Amino acid sequence: MARFGMVIDTAKCVGCADCVVACETENNVPEGYARDWIKQVATGKFPNTQLEIRSERCNHCSDAPCVTACPTGASHFHDVGGIVLVDHNECIGCKACIASCPYDARFVHPEGYVDKCTFCVHRVEEGLDPACVSVCPTHCMHFGDLDDPNSEVSKLLNSRKHHSLLPEAGTKPNIFYLI
Amino acid sequence: MIEITTTRHNHLIDPSLHIWGWEIPVYLFLGGMVAGMMLISGYFLFSGRYKETNCSCYYLPIMSFLLLSLGMFALFLDLEHKPYVWRLYTTFQITSPMSWGSWILVLVYPILFASMLMRPHRLLLEKIPHVKKWHEYLHSKPMLIKYLGVVSMFFGAAIGMYTGVLLSSLGARPLWSSSILWLLFLVSGLSSAAAFVHLIAKNVYERELLAKSDNAFLILELFIITVFLIGLSSNSDVHAKALDLLMTGKYAAVFWVFVIGMGIVIPLFIQLLAVNHKIHHTPIAPIMVIIGGLILRFVIVAAGQYSHWYVLTN
Amino acid sequence: MAYLSRRRFLKISGASIVATAALSSASGIVKGAKKIEEKTGKQVKGIQKIPTYCSMCFWKCSAIAYVKDGKLWKIEGNPEDPLSNGRLCPRGTGGVGAHYDPDRLKAPLIRKSERGEEKWVQVTWDEALDYIAKKMNKIKNEYGPESIGFFSHGIGGGFFKHLLKAYGTRNIAAPSFDQCLGPRDTAFEITYGDVVGGPERTDIENAECIVLFGSHIGENMHNTQVQEFSKAVERGASIIVVDPRMSTAATKAKYYLPIKPGTDLALLLTWINILISENLYDKDYVEKYTFGFEQLKAAVSGYTPEWAYPITGIEPELIRETAHEIARYIPHTLVHPGRHSVWYGDDTQRGRALAIINALIGSWGRKGGLTNQDVFDIPSYPYPPYPKPERERADNPGGKYPFGGAEGYTTGLREATLTENPYPIKGWFVYGTNILYSLPNTQETIDAIQKLDLLVVIDVVPSEIAGYADVVLPEAVYLERYDDLFAPYFKQPFVSIRQPVVDPPHDQKPGWWIAKKLGEKLGLQKYFPWKNIEEYLDTRLKLAGLSLAELKKKGVIKGPKIPLYIEEGFEPEFETPTGKIELYSTILAEKGFDPIPKFTKHEDPPPGYFRLLFGRAPMHSFSRTQTNRLLNNVMDENEVWVNADVVKRLGLKPGEYVRLKNQDGVLSNKVRIKATERIRTDCVYIVHGFGHNARMLKGAYLKGASDSQLITKYKVDPLMGGTGMNVNFVTFETEA
Known part of the structure; x- marks a missing residue:
């Protein structure tokens, strides 16, 4: 079974937000909402400040609390690659999934259902990368099967130092950040 | 200094989560109070004291029915995708407390209706022959009343616990990550329900009895809150930070003044004096208890949403 | 266009001499996405991909626009493009938002009250162009054709440059030189005899x-x-x-x-x-x-x-x-x-x-x-020669600045307008540049505007300068129009095309159309011999041995590879x-300047003041994109970067709104403090382009602060007239 995930190189990312804009147009995300976003975290004292720039989104966790919290089964794992999806026609908009997500990756679509990153499943099923990955001018984002040791993402994880977000929240996130 | 900037500003999510407004706290409070009412009335039905505890056994089911319906209406108002609400009942999701809750609530209604048959309204008895038939049938079988009491207590407890489990299952919010939130909400529900009887019961014995029990519940609640706070503080840093919201932070004033002070300690003090016949019973104390219970839900829901696994900045 | 070195200039103008008479018209070429199926007469469904080059900034990457069921969907990079290598920047990707921007100019407007009050009468194109032509003829009669000046930015300005040269003026300037890369290219021109170029x-x-x-x-x-x-x-x-x-x-x-x-x-x-x-x-x-x-x-x-x-x-x-x-x-x-x-x-x-x-x-x-750079040689259109102006350019009287000048001196043109020296400038055209936000000292610009009999602004959004215009002409955004061919000096020579992808949503028109129509009203028909833009483009392309049909299909055509390094055979x-x-x-x-640079000390900020620095954010271009809702969504206001220790010392709160006050007492709009460990303690920084006070820019109105408002002081480079703008100092005014 494939396990889709992303590996994002924070050393190369400049935080331009092209990934965010591409997601908005590709997926027709309503104005004022975002399925992905840029977070910049600066630490340390000037001029020895460290900066990590990250393109963030739903982590498509293997132990996704949003899926367990959903009372209707609208939040579910997709057959292909364990992508976490929301079935709009099953979602009642109770927001339990939103409260259960440590990444705050979900939001209520103006039409009432809960929405979030889909890893561009419609593109992935055609063999394409998600829109955010495919537009990135710095080539800092990589998408692929984390369970396949020969995939680009697995190789990157084997060769570079990396971390994921809030592993302590215990959700087994599938997006990794190269340092 | 950690300096965080983000491009995200999603409605209801940023800068801090606030997806749940007044509806959910009201629902949790009413659910908890109904739970308490079912436990109280169930206990009296089970123990066969329903004749002395007139109010508890006859009014509470009707009140439960009304309050629960009100609570569910509030819950319904909170749903963002209302036309799809029926989806709750085309499935059962074993991992989802909300799915459990929605099925439990469905099962509670027949119990409340059955409890109401203990003494239906005169008009119903006269107009609907079936009501009269069932009413008489129920009273002809004391064991059935006992069973009804047990079932009522069981489901009451289930609702009460569910209101807490609903939040504590959402591990992304450290403030709710407590193994005794269910107990806190259950006991708080019991105390609100007892206060309610204390407030409306005409029978002196019953009033006294419930005032005394309420005092016990309030003391127990204080104890549970203490354990809840200690539990969070001795968990991880993230949980301790979340606790700060109640102890010294954004929600401390409301929590200490309205929940602990005016919702528990002061009414407890007044009621202790009243049951020891130092002063007359006053409706102020139970009203304070009920309002305190409501504010408890507001504070926990709001502060819990605000609490986060990320280190809170500024 | 980048400032051309002498050699570059010769190469391009030389090519146009070779050009022969106009070739046959390019009829039958589809404009933009197909909307109606010819056979069935039904609306076209599904996805169409149309190559074009971007205009969200001056880099002009080639892109492929996707049209879904007749509506603009998304824009991706053209993989054949040597600039973008198939990947656009956020602004390029967000170009979709330029088409859908609810704040864009929709119809021609004529001013009906004081300049800057933004009160308008909506008119037809005929009325607007008749009005302009009448005023231009009056200016020509009273003051001579040189009394029209033109501020331009972007390739679309080319058609208006052509129009105004045909009309008889050479007073044309671009802030991309004096307010941007002028000093650098002048320095390299002096040192190497060639420019760094752009790209x-x-x-x-x-x-x-x-x-x-x-x-x-x-x-x-x-x-x-x-x-x-x-x-x-x-x-x-x-x-x-x-x-x-x-x-x-x-x-x-x-x-x-x-x-x-x-x-x-x-x-x-x-x-x-x-x-x-x-x-x-x-x-x-x-x-x-x-x-x-x-x-x-x-x-x-x-x-x-x-x-x-x-x-x-x-x-x-x-x-x-x-x-x-x-x-x-x-x-x-x-x-x-x-x-x-x-x-x-x-x-x-x-x-x-x-x-x-x-x-x-x-x-x-x-x-x-x-590296070495070269250009895909596309001859100019064989126009008749322009009339020779009787008077020298007004922006650099007496050759005050011995260097630069190929793109004109913007502040020189402004000064000439203000002082009427060496002669009065009575009309301005402004294309695609918000000169109230790009030229230093806004008040000087406004004062100069008050001297004008005619100010025409051609733009896609109602920028601040549009607010001062007598006539505002709404241009179609780049996704809705043809423009001239793009063939820059680059390490891989290429030519790319901009072609319409969708129709303008309202009464906007492409620049070439506006210029041609106005030219005809001014009696300058002979300078617009082409029937339409396709004919113009096809003529140029045929002179280079290419065809419009081919370029429209591919979007980009590359020239032969060139040696980039001395090791590869490049002979500098x-x-x-x-x-x-x-x-x-x-x-x-x-010329009497230091032949080798010497260090000169610059003024320090007075006590309590901080040097104002400004720069860019990756998701916005100049002051042009803030109402683009896609880009606004990722950045809707700027912040003032202040060293965290300074914030603490001054008792300011991180995230609070303050106003910046400069050394001349000028106050900015409200701007949020970013307390940061990423800047020195003697300066502050803001991203340029925010703090709009044009009311028609609803999505950006009063969001953040504008550095331009605070740049009242500027130091002119005596070599080439560039305006040094990092010489302003600000302090903080907290709200009571």
Whole structure:
């Protein structure tokens, strides 16, 4: 079974937000909402400040609390690659999934259902990368099967130092950040 | 200094989560109070004291029915995708407390209706022959009343616990990550329900009895809150930070003044004096208890949403 | 268009002489996406992909626009494009938002009250153009045709330049020179006889050591450069960033030098001295290609790290270490010449120092340095010659500034308008540039406008300058129009096309159409012999042996590869008086300027004040994109970057709104404080382009602060007229 995930190189990312804009147009995300976003975290004292720039989104966790919290089964794992999806026609908009997500990756679509990153499943099923990955001018984002040791993402994880977000929240996130 | 900037500003999510407004706290409070009412009335039905505890056994089911319906209406108002609400009942999701809750609530209604048959309204008895038939049938079988009491207590407890489990299952919010939130909400529900009887019961014995029990519940609640706070503080840093919201932070004033002070300690003090016949019973104390219970839900829901696994900045 | 060096200029104008008469018209070419199926007459469903080049900034990457069921869906990079390599920047991707922008200009407007009050009568195109033509004829009769001036930015301005040259004026200026890269290109022109160009000839991709002076690559989203920079980071190139603010690039650097603002020249001269005195420079290269080494050596000998330390605030050891680092990778070190370089008024001399250090490390014509560039030769359209103006250009009377000027002097044109010296300027055309936000000292611009009989603004959004116009002409956005061909100097010559993808949503028109119609109303038909733009483009392309149909299909056609490096057979020629790279500039000596740059000290901020620095954010271009809802969504206001210790010391709160007050008492709009460990304590920084006060820009109105409002002071570069703008100081006003 494939396990889709992303590996994002924070050393190369400049935080331009092209990934965010591409997601908005590709997926027709309503104005004022975002399925992905840029977070910049600066630490340390000037001029020895460290900066990590990250393109963030739903982590498509293997132990996704949003899926367990959903009372209707609208939040579910997709057959292909364990992508976490929301079935709009099953979602009642109770927001339990939103409260259960440590990444705050979900939001209520103006039409009432809960929405979030889909890893561009419609593109992935055609063999394409998600829109955010495919537009990135710095080539800092990589998408692929984390369970396949020969995939680009697995190789990157084997060769570079990396971390994921809030592993302590215990959700087994599938997006990794190269340092 | 950690300096965080983000491009995200999603409605209801940023800068801090606030997806749940007044509806959910009201629902949790009413659910908890109904739970308490079912436990109280169930206990009296089970123990066969329903004749002395007139109010508890006859009014509470009707009140439960009304309050629960009100609570569910509030819950319904909170749903963002209302036309799809029926989806709750085309499935059962074993991992989802909300799915459990929605099925439990469905099962509670027949119990409340059955409890109401203990003494239906005169008009119903006269107009609907079936009501009269069932009413008489129920009273002809004391064991059935006992069973009804047990079932009522069981489901009451289930609702009460569910209101807490609903939040504590959402591990992304450290403030709710407590193994005794269910107990806190259950006991708080019991105390609100007892206060309610204390407030409306005409029978002196019953009033006294419930005032005394309420005092016990309030003391127990204080104890549970203490354990809840200690539990969070001795968990991880993230949980301790979340606790700060109640102890010294954004929600401390409301929590200490309205929940602990005016919702528990002061009414407890007044009621202790009243049951020891130092002063007359006053409706102020139970009203304070009920309002305190409501504010408890507001504070926990709001502060819990605000609490986060990320280190809170500024 | 980049400022053209003499050689470049000759090459292009020479080509047009070869051009023959117009060729057959290009009929039957589909305009944009198909909307109706010819056979069935039904609406076209599904996805159509249409290549075009972007206009969200001046880089002009080629893109492929996707139209779904007749509506614009998304825009991706064209994989054939050597600029974008198939990946656009956020603005390019967000170009969709330009088409859908609810705040865009929708119909021609004529002013009905005081200038700047933004009160309008909506008119038809005929009425608007008749009005303009009448006024222009009046100005021509009363003052002569030279009394019209034109401020232009972007390739779309070309049709209006043509119109106004045909009308009889040469008073044409672009802020992209005097308010941007002018000093740099002037310096390289003086030193190498050629410019850095835009897109720059920087071979960041292959550099082993990259030095950035204030260049915030990654925040300035010059696509090719950012892509190459990212590759350099991945390769582990040694990066040295010199900037008072820790830019995004600085956070990726091996060495970050938090220099005191205004002292870059001191550091550069010291580095030059170290390279020479420690014999670290590329001796063969210097000997073969440069002139004036001994004079340079003598002139910089006093600039030691110990001398530079109190001036720049950079430790002597760090200065030495970084100089050694620069030398270590010779000749694959690139000291990036930068782009926006109008900082302190002595910017051409700083540019000279950048040019000189690049000569010492032998970067011109070397891998990882400054490469050869060439152009895909597309002859100009064979127009009849323009009438020769009777009077000299008004923007540089008496040749006050001996250098620059190919793109005109914007502030010179403004001054001429204000003073009526050397003659009155009575009409302005402004195309695609919000000169109230690009020229320093807004009040001066407004005062000059009050002298005008006619101000015509052609734009896509109702910018501040549009608010002062007599006539506002709404142009179709780039996705809705043809423009001229794009064939820049680049390491891979190519030509690309802009073609309409969708129809304008309201009564907007393409620039070429507006220029042609106005030309006809002015009796200038003979300068617009083409029937439509396709015919114009096809004529030019046929002269180059290409066809419009082919280019429309491909979007980009590449020319032959060229040698980029000396090692590959590139033979650099330096069109300087000595034919060499002039370390010692004979032309500067002749004109009475320092032939070798000297350090001059700049004024420090008075107590309680901070130097105002400004720059870019990757998701916005100038003050043009803030209402684009897609880009607004990722950045809707700017913040003022203030050192966290300063914030604490002044008792300010992080995130609170303040106003900035400059040395002349001018107050900004409200702006949020970003307390940060990424800037020095003697300066503050804001992203340019925010703080709009044009009411019709609803999505951006009063969001953030505008640096332009606060830049009341500017220092003019005596060599080329560039306006140094980092000379303003601000303090904070908290709301009561």
